[in-house]
Amino acid sequence: MIGLRRALWAVAFAAVIAGAAASALVISSDHVPQKGAAISIGLLITWSFIGTGLYAWWRRPSNRFGSLMTLVGFTFLLGVLTSSDDPVVFTAGVLLSSIYFVVFAHMVLAYPDGRLERPWHKGLIVFGYALAVLGPLPQLLWGFNPNMKCDGCPESALLIENDATMRDVGNAITSVIGVAVVAIVLVILLRRWRAATAPQRRALAPVLWSGVAMLFLLATALGSDAAGVQRLTDVLGTLGLVVFASVPWVFLIGLVRSRVVRAGAVSELLQRLGEAPGTGDLRCRLADALGDRSLQLVFWLDDKERWVDSEGHTVALPQDGDPARASTAVELEGRRVGAIVHDITLREDPEMLRSVAAAAGLAVENERLHAQLRARVEELRTSRARIVEAGTQERRRLERNLHDGAQQRLVALSLTMRLAQGKVHKDPARADELLSAAQEELKLALAELRELARGIHPAILSDRGLGAALEALAGRAPIEVHLTELPADPLPEAIEAAAYFMVAEALTNVVKYAHASQATVRVSRYNGHAVVEVADDGIGGADPGRGSGLRGLADRVSALDGSMLLDSPAGAGTRLRAEIPV
Amino acid sequence: MDDHPSFRATARVLLEAEGFDVVGEAADGASALTEAGRLQPEVVLLDVQLPHIDGCDVAALLTGNDNSPVVILVSSRASSDCSPLVTRSGARGFVPKAELSGDRLQELL
Numbered sequence: 185m186i187g188l189r190r191a192l193w194a195v196a197f198a199a200v201i202a203g204a205a206a207s208a209l210v211i212s213s214d215h216v217p218q219k220g221a222a223i224s225i226g227l228l229i230t231w232s233f234i235g236t237g238l239y240a241w242w243r244r245p246s247n248r249f250g251s252l253m254t255l256v257g258f259t260f261l262l263g264v265l266t267s268s269d270d271p272v273v274f275t276a277g278v279l280l281s282s283i284y285f286v287v288f289a290h291m292v293l294a295y296p297d298g299r300l301e302r303p304w305h306k307g308l309i310v311f312g313y314a315l316a317v318l319g320p321l322p323q324l325l326w327g328f329n330p331n332m333k334c335d336g337c338p339e340s341a342l343l344i345e346n347d348a349t350m351r352d353v354g355n356a357i358t359s360v361i362g363v364a365v366v367a368i369v370l371v372i373l374l375r376r377w378r379a380a381t382a383p384q385r386r387a388l389a390p391v392l393w394s395g396v397a398m399l400f401l402l403a404t405a406l407g408s409d410a411a412g413v414q415r416l417t418d419v420l421g422t423l424g425l426v427v428f429a430s431v432p433w434v435f436l437i438g439l440v441r442s443r444v445v446r447a448g449a450v451s452e453l454l455q456r457l458g459e460a461p462g463t464g465d466l467r468c469r470l471a472d473a474l475g476d477r478s479l480q481l482v483f484w485l486d487d488k489e490r491w492v493d494s495e496g497h498t499v500a501l502p503q504d505g506d507p508a509r510a511s512t513a514v515e516l517e518g519r520r521v522g523a524i525v526h527d528i529t530l531r532e533d534p535e536m537l538r539s540v541a542a543a544a545g546l547a548v549e550n551e552r553l554h555a556q557l558r559a560r561v562e563e564l565r566t567s568r569a570r571i572v573e574a575g576t577q578e579r580r581r582l583e584r585n586l587h588d589g590a591q592q593r594l595v596a597l598s599l600t601m602r603l604a605q606g607k608v609h610k611d612p613a614r615a616d617e618l619l620s621a622a623q624e625e626l627k628l629a630l631a632e633l634r635e636l637a638r639g640i641h642p643a644i645l646s647d648r649g650l651g652a653a654l655e656a657l658a659g660r661a662p663i664e665v666h667l668t669e670l671p672a673d674p675l676p677e678a679i680e681a682a683a684y685f686m687v688a689e690a691l692t693n694v695v696k697y698a699h700a701s702q703a704t705v706r707v708s709r710y711n712g713h714a715v716v717e718v719a720d721d722g723i724g725g726a727d728p729g730r731g732s733g734l735r736g737l738a739d740r741v742s743a744l745d746g747s748m749l750l751d752s753p754a755g756a757g758t759r760l761r762a763e764i765p766v
Numbered sequence: 767m768d769d770h771p772s773f774r775a776t777a778r779v780l781l782e783a784e785g786f787d788v789v790g791e792a793a794d795g796a797s798a799l800t801e802a803g804r805l806q807p808e809v810v811l812l813d814v815q816l817p818h819i820d821g822c823d824v825a826a827l828l829t830g831n832d833n834s835p836v837v838i839l840v841s842s843r844a845s846s847d848c849s850p851l852v853t854r855s856g857a858r859g860f861v862p863k864a865e866l867s868g869d870r871l872q873e874l875l
Contacts, residue, residue, distance in 0.1 A: 598864035599776040
């Protein structure tokens with residue numbers, strides 16, 4: 185920062201020296217008519233641009249706009265070389281006298297962030313530089329127009345011969361190309377204006393509109409020059425110069441004004457928030473203070489690790505590199521509570537954003553609590569709907585299983601009994617066979633009914649508690665299952681049921697997908713929570729979105745205010761863990 | 767025609783024991799229609815609950831011609847669940863699966 189400041193002072197010093205040298209050149213000239221006026225106008229314009237440019241450079245060192253503005257000042261000074269009585273210096277002055285104008289167009293195009301938007305804009309500017317140097321060549325090669333020829337000016341060092349036709353044709357060509365280039369720049373600027381948001385327009389307005397006016401005057405001047413209307417060219421040239429001279433001042437006034445207006449709004453906001461934090465519409469107040477109607481407030485939910493709006497709906501923050509929107513974090517006592525999502529142009533004033541964000545901390549925390557509540561209600565609403573849906577699905581599945589399973593077996597049993605009945609007297613041996621088959625069928629039907637009943641609610645769980653029920657589950661599993669920990673005291677019934685079904689579903693998944701050789705089951709009490717954990721040594725990589733089983737379990741756990749976590753890195757086993765407050 | 771093989775097997779044994787000639791079996795609606803066309807049976811026993819198509823729709827497709835077979839719907843559901851469907855489907859009658867016997871069929875034929 186100190187290095188930068190020194191460098192900027194050096195540039196300022198160079199500007200003073202250059203100004204003095206230019207003044208000396210004008211004073212010594214044989215052919216400059218009103219030397220006093222020429223010196224004062226020249227220095228005013230040069231030093232306005234350089235001074236304002238250096239100020240902008242110092243305020244925003246990463247923004248190249250300030251350096252471009254400074255460069256406009258220095259290149260404007262190059263025109264003074266035409267005051268020289270030496271033909272070579274004079275000729276160089278004529279060649280370089282329009283460069284400042286392209287730097288100016290470059291600056292306006294790069295406003296406000298100091299960068300050209302598209303690669304082809306860069307090409308256009310490079311072409312502009314070439315044209316600015318080549319533009320005066322026809323006059324230097326084939327003699328000045330008698331109307332423009334000043335008394336006492338030295339001859340061009342590049343003069344071949346005086347040839348009015350060649351000169352006029354050359355002039356016309358360069359002027360027409362010049363008008364076209366300026367027109368393209370104007371179109372780019374107007375398009376940018378049309379695409380800009382309200383805060384962007386406020387930021388663009390001062391430089392863009394004076395730039396447009398200046399470019400427009402220049403294009404008309406070039407046009408009238410090509411058409412040979414000298415008086416109009418002079419008038420428009422002078423008008424253009426006046427507008428040009430005003431640009432740094434307009435920019436400066438815009439900068440100061442926006443700072444003053446925003447600072448006023450910000451201090452009013454600070455005062456109001458200080459008086460009664462959390463009252464009124466916070467978003468509107470922040471929007472007013474920062475002058476951005478599109479401003480949005482979002483809140484951070486720690487437990488869910490996501491951003492929500494005031495209604496509790498999940499939202500995403502603008503990405504880095506978003507061309508239109510940006511966000512500023514709001515913290516309270518070092519803890520993230522929310523963020524202000526705003527127009528990207530507000531980044532121009534990071535101090536103001538920081539002070540607003542700091543002042544809004546407490547009020548944002550209040551609104552965050554509301555948003556958290558709404559998010560919770562929303563979540564409960566959807567999980568309740570899912571639980572109802574899951575209940576319906578479950579009943580449908582039960583009906584189907586009963587119909588396809590036990591019911592069919594009982595039907596077959598009934599028919600077999602009827603057959604056996606018919607054979608009892610005629611063919612007792614066959615009847616005996618049929619009755620044996622019926623007995624087998626009855627056993628299977630009973631087993632199926634038992635399995636179904638266990639799916640609805642395991643009797644062993646209500647009769648003998650979670651430990652025995654989990655042991656039974658472990659015993660039935662086709663892989664090795666270790667019960668490593670069980671709570672000493674029984675848990676509430678709803679939690680035991682949730683734990684049982686979670687372990688049952690998890691073990692089913694382990695057997696189906698994990699390719700595991702063994703699994704461990706742990707149920708413990710920790711810190712006021714029942715912690716249920718099922719881990720396996722399988723292939724991992726389980727997808728939490730797979731199937732409805734895990735989702736149903738998560739709903740069951742969240743209905744008890746608990747949370748469920750699936751940790752399944754590829755190749756390193758799967759761990760399903762639920763914590764339910766007791 | 768039934769999608770449960772155990773019922774088909776038992777029903778075949780039962781009906782053959784009671785003097786019926788069982789000419790074919792089918793496990794779903796589509797093959798029931800093809801088999802009925804091929805074998806031209808006199809009677810078709812048709813399960814109301816089928817995997818992809820409703821038994822009543824199959825009954826409507828099987829009946830309607832002069833030489834159509836007599837269709838008798840069977841189900842493991844209660845007869846009261848099915849009776850409104852039976853009358854609309856063109857089937858001759860309905861027998862709960864557990865009550866299937868030669869006598870019940872004869873009554874309907």
